[in-house]
Amino acid sequence: MSASTTDKDNNVSTNKNISLPISRVRLIMKSSPDVSSINQDALFLTTKATELFVQYLAVSSFNNGSGKGSKSLSYSDLASTAEEKDTFHFLTDILPKKILAGDYLKTLEQIQDEEADN
């Protein structure tokens, strides 16, 4: 049972149940278009849900990733998991799978060739 208090205006939550800074979460929520006011309890819920999300993302990526044997987690592990799991599809915009610069240039060339042919 948590013995400490959660200060509304504190940047850092001193509540044992929540690790993320609640006021920062509020700022991010309000920067969403059209979001006006958020009930304090709703804020708690969102903060906790975000924590669970981070844990879930980390664990899923690690378990499905190639680094499991070597106990490491890489960018591509995360990217692969985001592509595979439906609930993570909203992330695909912000984490394109990295490709080598060389490959990218090749692809560009191909596209240019095709356009030239047309």
Added chain:
Amino acid sequence: MASSSGNDDDLTIPRAAINKMIKETLPNVRVANDARELVVNCCTEFIHLVSSEANEICNKSEKKTISPEHVINALESLGFGSYITEVKDVLQECKSVALKRRKASSRLENLGIPEEELLRQQQELFAKARQQQAELAQQEWLQMQQAAEQAHMAATSASAAQQAGSSQDEDDDDDI
């Protein structure tokens, strides 16, 4: 809350908080730096996702403020229904902690003593304290006086003894 750094899109959860969570979730796992950075951004994205969805649900309900119900429904519709039980539990914890704090601070108000009475009691205590101080000061003054008197008497008798002693000597001389 004024943010002096950049625009709203640069808002993210502090890196340190994320690092700590990753460490607790995946102990003994080496996590690449760009992976950590990615997790930070995913957080922001997740918060936007939930906020937007909850906001839509809120708008449909004709309420102006996003309520816990809206957030819970948003999680459900986004496919994060498995989080609902745990976040609800945490909410209960937070609420009970806040309730305890409020009870503690209002305990004084709930004594049932009206303000004038409290004021009167306070004045009484002050008066008592002043009296005690005065008595203490008086005692110290008396002690000082006594000490001064004794010192004076001691000095007087010492000089008297000296005078008496020197007149004795003269007599002795005469007898020779």
